[in-house]
Amino acid sequence: MKRSKSFFSIFSYVFLILGLAIVAVPLWYMISTAFKPQTMVFELPPQLWPNPSTFQNFIKAMTTDNFGLYFWNSTKVAVTATLLTVLVSSMLAFAFARLNFPFKEPLFYLLLVGMMVPPVMLIIPQFVISHWLKLYNTLWGLILVYVTMNISMQTFLLRGVFEDIPRDLEEAAMIDGSSPMTIFTKIVLPLSGPGLAVVVINSFLYSWEEYAWANVNIGDSVKRTLPIGIALFQTAHLTEWGQVFAASLVALIPVVIIFIAFQRYFVQGISTTGIKG
Amino acid sequence: MQVKKSRNQILPAIIFLLPGFALFFVFFLGPLLYSLRISFFNWNFVHNNLSVFVGFKNYITELKDPIFHRAVINTAVYTAITVSVKMVLGFFVAVLLNQKLRGRTFFRVAYYLPVITSWVIVSLLFTYMFSGQGGLVNYFLKNVLHVINTDIMWLADPILALVPVVLVDIWKGVGWTVVIFLAGLQSIPVELVEAAAVDGANRWQRLVKIILPNMRGTLVFLLVVLILGGLNAYVPFQLITHGDPMDQTHSILTLMYRATFERLDFGSGAAISYLLTLFVFLLSFVQLKLLRKPAGE
Numbered sequence: 316m317k318r319s320k321s322f323f324s325i326f327s328y329v330f331l332i333l334g335l336a337i338v339a340v341p342l343w344y345m346i347s348t349a350f351k352p353q354t355m356v357f358e359l360p361p362q363l364w365p366n367p368s369t370f371q372n373f374i375k376a377m378t379t380d381n382f383g384l385y386f387w388n389s390t391k392v393a394v395t396a397t398l399l400t401v402l403v404s405s406m407l408a409f410a411f412a413r414l415n416f417p418f419k420e421p422l423f424y425l426l427l428v429g430m431m432v433p434p435v436m437l438i439i440p441q442f443v444i445s446h447w448l449k450l451y452n453t454l455w456g457l458i459l460v461y462v463t464m465n466i467s468m469q470t471f472l473l474r475g476v477f478e479d480i481p482r483d484l485e486e487a488a489m490i491d492g493s494s495p496m497t498i499f500t501k502i503v504l505p506l507s508g509p510g511l512a513v514v515v516i517n518s519f520l521y522s523w524e525e526y527a528w529a530n531v532n533i534g535d536s537v538k539r540t541l542p543i544g545i546a547l548f549q550t551a552h553l554t555e556w557g558q559v560f561a562a563s564l565v566a567l568i569p570v571v572i573i574f575i576a577f578q579r580y581f582v583q584g585i586s587t588t589g590i591k592g
Numbered sequence: 593m594q595v596k597k598s599r600n601q602i603l604p605a606i607i608f609l610l611p612g613f614a615l616f617f618v619f620f621l622g623p624l625l626y627s628l629r630i631s632f633f634n635w636n637f638v639h640n641n642l643s644v645f646v647g648f649k650n651y652i653t654e655l656k657d658p659i660f661h662r663a664v665i666n667t668a669v670y671t672a673i674t675v676s677v678k679m680v681l682g683f684f685v686a687v688l689l690n691q692k693l694r695g696r697t698f699f700r701v702a703y704y705l706p707v708i709t710s711w712v713i714v715s716l717l718f719t720y721m722f723s724g725q726g727g728l729v730n731y732f733l734k735n736v737l738h739v740i741n742t743d744i745m746w747l748a749d750p751i752l753a754l755v756p757v758v759l760v761d762i763w764k765g766v767g768w769t770v771v772i773f774l775a776g777l778q779s780i781p782v783e784l785v786e787a788a789a790v791d792g793a794n795r796w797q798r799l800v801k802i803i804l805p806n807m808r809g810t811l812v813f814l815l816v817v818l819i820l821g822g823l824n825a826y827v828p829f830q831l832i833t834h835g836d837p838m839d840q841t842h843s844i845l846t847l848m849y850r851a852t853f854e855r856l857d858f859g860s861g862a863a864i865s866y867l868l869t870l871f872v873f874l875l876s877f878v879q880l881k882l883l884r885k886p887a888g889e
Binding site for chain 2: 323324327328330331334335337338339340341342344345348356357358359360361402403404406407409410414415416417422425426428429431432433435436437438439440441443444448459460462463464466467470494495496499520523524526527531542545546549556559560563566567570571574578
């Protein structure tokens with residue numbers, strides 16, 4: 316018994332470290348390439364760290380090639396879309412978890428259809444509608460679509476979270492004459508921190524990295540978001556991988572910050588949001 | 593009490609539902625139905641009213657088109673491989689990480705890094721690593737493992753071009769399945785597994801008899817989400833293969849993109865997306881049935 320246990324943990328480590336290497340090699344290659352001068356981009360054998368290494372790719376990407384501007388556009392889009400997603404889907408979830416109204420079940424299932432239809436499938440009609448509503452070539456066109464594509468899933472998650480909050484609290488408040496709005500802002504939201512954190516992570520990551528819709532809806536180069544900027548830069552400068560990955564690394568900074576800040580809630584959030592064995 | 597309350601909740605309900613459903617109708621349900629309409633027309637994007645109704649012609653043309661067949665096969669193979677590998681590897685890693693192990697959190701965070709790296713970035717990264725000349729993968733195969741003699745032109749071959757697309761999905765996706773499986777594993781009561789161990793069940797028996805049956809919900813959830821994601825693969829195909837060579841490496845959705853925004857044939861694009869939507873609905877329906885089946889849970 317004892318021996319089989321230690322054998323298993325040695326096996327576990329070997330396997331996990333092997334997996335770690337597979338995860339790490341591409342990431343390391345991306346980071347080291349970002350510091351390579353252009354002449355070394357295809358140089359083999361690969362060096363653990365480029366010698367000579369340079370910061371030039373970062374400086375050039377952020378200044379001459381407009382990635383600074385794309386970064387700012389992405390920030391505006393992702394922050395606004397995230398705030399709106401949290402607001403709109405928590406309101407929806409509150410209604411479905413706590414209020415009584417006609418057609419509640421059918422409306423909820425209608426909303427869930429949004430989880431089954433993937434965003435890319437809708438870009439044609441959204442493109443047409445975006446022209447009608449004068450949202451073509453605007454960042455609002457991105458924001459509103461991102462919020463819409465996120466609300467079904469996030470409402471579903473939050474409804475589960477809200478339903479787990481004990482009702483006694485609200486019933487006490489209700490007797491005191493509180494309105495649903497007060498119950499929502501004073502009781503339900505403050506008690507749903509981890510659930511809301513998951514919504515923040517999901518919608519921020521989605522809006523920060525979305526490519527298909529942004530590629531279609533944005534024509535003007537000064538309105539591009541980072542994913543579009545990076546992809547188009549690569550198409551235009553086929554071999555300037557150093558700059559592509561310098562821009563990519565800068566694009567990853569907010570994502571890593573969000574991930575580290577909310578990491579604790581993240582795992583907790585998954586286990587409290589209804590995905591149970 | 594309950595009845596008395598329900599009356600005066602209609603107004604608040606409208607207030608809470610309005611913003612969400614307004615967006616949902618304008619940017620989701622409206623477009624979904626509108627797309628169905630477009631798919632029956634030879635759509636004129638500039639002058640919508642000049643569009644000509646063509647019935648099922650767009651659908652029939654696509655269903656007969658060998659490029660569409662190829663895209664369907666590519667998407668199906670991609671989905672089958674990536675979903676099964678991610679399920680098996682993800683489960684395996686989750687079981688390993690579910691023990692009391694030094695550095696557990698570190699491994700968990702490290703495996704999750706590819707998940708948070710954006711699709712655009714990882715797709716370009718794999719394009720770079722699979723470069724025909726000077727690429728890291730060819731170097732590894734040729735100079736380290738010595739299994740090939742000449743550089744492989746990955747992206748010039750209609751079959752080999754799919755290798756980086758499949759690998760990038762697996763590389764990026766395993767971390768997510770690990771986290772979901774871990775959440776599932778942790779929801780199994782410890783006493784249940786310990787009791788089985790006391791009764792003399794070995795590691796394997798505990799896995800098959802106790803752990804797997806208790807993970808049914810997690811397994812079905814993952815299957816649904818991963819298959820859906822696979823069928824809708826877009827960015828890696830678009831950025832790694834662009835459908836080249838000779839339109840042999842499209843996924844269904846990159847073909848839709850090409851029909852719509854390169855050939856400006858909106859009707860055919862909409863027909864392709866509807867064919868996929870129908871299939872996805874059918875599949876989701878079957879999967880929901882599967883999920884509901886055990887009434888006692």
